[in-house]
Amino acid sequence: MLDLIVKKNEALNNQYSLLILTSSEKLPAMLPGQFAEVRVDNSPTTFLRRPISINYVDYEANELWLLVQIVGDGTRKLSELKVDDICNLVFPLGNSFTLPENKDAKILLVGGGVGIAPLLFWGSYLKERGYSCNFVLGGRSKDNLLQLCEFERFGNVFTTTEDGSHGERGFVTQHSHLKGSNFDYIYTCGPTPMMKAVAAYALQTKANCEVSLENTMACGIGACLCCVTDTTEGHLCVCTEGPVFNITKLKWQI
Amino acid sequence: MANLNINIGKLQLKNPVMTASGTFGYGPEFSDFLDLSRIGGIFVKGTTLRERQGNPYPRMAETASGMLNAVGLQNKGTEYFINHIYPNVKDINTNILVNLSGSTIEDYVEAAEMLNELEKVPGIELNISCPNVKEGGMAFGTSCLSASQVVSAVRRVYKKELMVKLSPNVTDISEIALAVEAEGADSVSLINTLLGMAIDSEKRKPILSTVTGGLSGPAVKPIALRMVWQVAKAVKIPVVGLGGIMNAADAIEFMLAGASAIQIGTANFIDPTVSVKVVDGINDYLDRHGYKSVTEIIGALEV
Numbered sequence: 001m002l003d004l005i006v007k008k009n010e011a012l013n014n015q016y017s018l019l020i021l022t023s024s025e026k027l028p029a030m031l032p033g034q035f036a037e038v039r040v041d042n043s044p045t046t047f048l049r050r051p052i053s054i055n056y057v058d059y060e061a062n063e064l065w066l067l068v069q070i071v072g073d074g075t076r077k078l079s080e081l082k083v084d085d086i087c088n089l090v091f092p093l094g095n096s097f098t099l100p101e102n103k104d105a106k107i108l109l110v111g112g113g114v115g116i117a118p119l120l121f122w123g124s125y126l127k128e129r130g131y132s133c134n135f136v137l138g139g140r141s142k143d144n145l146l147q148l149c150e151f152e153r154f155g156n157v158f159t160t161t162e163d164g165s166h167g168e169r170g171f172v173t174q175h176s177h178l179k180g181s182n183f184d185y186i187y188t189c190g191p192t193p194m195m196k197a198v199a200a201y202a203l204q205t206k207a208n209c210e211v212s213l214e215n216t217m218a219c220g221i222g223a224c225l226c227c228v229t230d231t232t233e234g235h236l237c238v239c240t241e242g243p244v245f246n247i248t249k250l251k252w253q254i
Numbered sequence: 255m256a257n258l259n260i261n262i263g264k265l266q267l268k269n270p271v272m273t274a275s276g277t278f279g280y281g282p283e284f285s286d287f288l289d290l291s292r293i294g295g296i297f298v299k300g301t302t303l304r305e306r307q308g309n310p311y312p313r314m315a316e317t318a319s320g321m322l323n324a325v326g327l328q329n330k331g332t333e334y335f336i337n338h339i340y341p342n343v344k345d346i347n348t349n350i351l352v353n354l355s356g357s358t359i360e361d362y363v364e365a366a367e368m369l370n371e372l373e374k375v376p377g378i379e380l381n382i383s384c385p386n387v388k389e390g391g392m393a394f395g396t397s398c399l400s401a402s403q404v405v406s407a408v409r410r411v412y413k414k415e416l417m418v419k420l421s422p423n424v425t426d427i428s429e430i431a432l433a434v435e436a437e438g439a440d441s442v443s444l445i446n447t448l449l450g451m452a453i454d455s456e457k458r459k460p461i462l463s464t465v466t467g468g469l470s471g472p473a474v475k476p477i478a479l480r481m482v483w484q485v486a487k488a489v490k491i492p493v494v495g496l497g498g499i500m501n502a503a504d505a506i507e508f509m510l511a512g513a514s515a516i517q518i519g520t521a522n523f524i525d526p527t528v529s530v531k532v533v534d535g536i537n538d539y540l541d542r543h544g545y546k547s548v549t550e551i552i553g554a555l556e557v
Contacts, residue, residue: 001287001527039524047471048316048523090526218314218321219523223279225299225325226314235307235328 006085007063013143016114017079018055019066021087027064030057031096032122033212033244036066037220038078039088046074051217051239053117053189054092056124056150064091065121067146069114093220094243097122097187097210100131105184107133108207109155110172110198112190113144118212119189120147123154134158136175138194142166173197183207189214199247200254209247213238256540257547258533260294262492262515263440264415265349265377267294270548271505271533274496274519275300275353275379275419276325281343287526292533294515295349297379298339302354303361305331309386315452315461320471320498321520322450324464326386327355332365336372344374353419355381355391359407366412377415380408380439383446385423385468395421395446398433409438417494420444420485422474427481428488435489443494443517444485445478470520472498479511486512486553500528502535512553 004021011017037049056065068078081087097118100107107126111119116137126133133155139145142165151157158177159167168175172194182205188198189212202209215227215238222240229238230251236242247254258269272295278284281296290296308328315322329335335352343350352369356362362380369378382395382404394400405418418434420427422445431442447468452461478497486493495513499505500521508516521528540548 001525045318046316047319047321216312216314216316218323218520219277219526221279221283221526223277223283223299224314224323224523225276225308225328226323228308228311228313228328230310235311 021064030092033096034092036089036091040074043077055117067117108183110188112138112194115190127154138172269294270515274517277519277522291347300327303365310463320473322467324462324467353379366408379417383421405434405437417441431485441492445497483511510555
């Protein structure tokens with residue numbers, strides 16, 4: 001548990017903000033897929049911490065990025081934090097995405113809405129280690145497509161929107177980049193129906209596929225057993241056994 | 255530095271601060287955050303004779319100043335606890351206490367007999383108050399007759415500290431406390447969660463898979479405090495207070511109302527280090543008020 005300092009808090013639009021945190025000490029090592037439990041101060045209706053994916057880590061600048069979607073009063077308060085405010089985090093928590101065995105592997109990262117958050121960190125991590133990946137990012141409209149310039153630093157970016165306001169019209173799984181391609185590894189995070197569609201595509205095309213779940217949580221450290229998902233090994237905590245799961249382990253009807 | 259030692263029936267505690275079942279795992283989950291040997295005791299996750307998968311997701315709903323849970327006693331059973339978890343927790347330098355639940359009296363008795371053999375488990379907390387299981391659990395804790403029957407049966411086989419965790423979902427909690435005291439309980443702990451529910455109005459659906467769940471957190475504290483006060487006046491055995499304790503001031507309130515020790519539950523989710531902060535805060539309070547021992551504040555409420 002650490003008190004971090006707000007270095008920057010940028011409104012990306014009226015629904016999302018990018019919270020950049022730093023510390024007087026060196027930030028701990030973090031892995032893509034992991035998350036933080038963020039304490040929300042000064043919000044009488046927010047009792048629990050908010051689990052938020054690690055969006056990006058810049059170790060040189062000692063920065064931890066969190067992409068915050070404003071859903072209720074708690075996330076609104078996080079979006080209103082000012083430079084030099086304190087933000088208390090329990091982190092890093094959970095497991096991480098699995099590196100492909102082969103550096104030549106064809107890798108696709110598919111994100112929707114705020115679910116793109118961990119994929120930026122994962123894309124940067126893959127590139128640093130000599131892998132190459134492409135991104136397919138989707139949103140309801142162009143306002144839900146975030147950090148596109150950041151993603152472009154780490155691979156080709158393809159987009160879809162439901163209203164056609166950016167990229168191809170439709171859902172991520174309908175994007176032309178997926179047609180006729182054979183990916184070895186697919187990683188996805190976003191709304192559950194989207195992840196299920198991506199998982200179905202992965203099964204059809206025999207790709208290895210990991211999904212990052214965002215079940216509602218209380219403790220974040222495997223103590224309360226509130227955030228479980230049903231797996232081939234029974235109910236497992238998303239906070240400690242996940243948030244990243246291979247689709248073969250999940251009991252999804254797909 | 256005041257003396258924080260306290261005895262609860264047959265239990266010797268280095269201080270009155272323990273962590274509540276279902277909020278602290280088995281202990282090691284929190285060892286990155288605090289020195290477990292600094293707290294008075296750990297009540298491990300609710301254990302049943304046989305493995306339980308618990309309820310389907312969603313199991314949790316946040317509420318104003320609290321949360322509802324409907325975990326439903328997910329655990330791997332008593333034998334698994336003994337063979338796989340106990341070896342890893344038995345040498346933690348604090349009291350490791352097992353919260354025991356069951357669907358039938360026979361289940362409670364069989365598991366209690368097994369737990370009685372564990373050298374480093376000085377006591378059990380008999381959970382007759384879980385609101386999230388269809389059979390057993392709270393059904394035992396909401397009538398004097400069934401509470402008496404289960405406590406009497408377990409008492410025959412369990413020789414160490416037998417604490418009984420009481421349900422607040424009753425008309426008169428003192429009656430239940432008196433009933434379990436009469437059957438040989440060494441102490442009582444209260445309160446378990448209050449039965450509640452949450453609705454998603456947009457979807458016109460309940461938020462919890464089980465529709466209802468157990469409310470905990472600061473929202474329940476005034477009720478818990480009132481019940482501890484009522485029970486402490488009614489029984490002679492020690493009372494352990496819990497329900498919404500977030501800090502040392504809350505803990506002290508429970509002790510003034512008559513609790514000999516306290517448990518911290520939901521607060522562990524917000525601040526995993528809160529239990530040691532409460533230990534330090536109680537010590538500061540005692541020093542500030544010139545008390546030499548924590549025993550001096552038990553039931554010291556001036557009405």
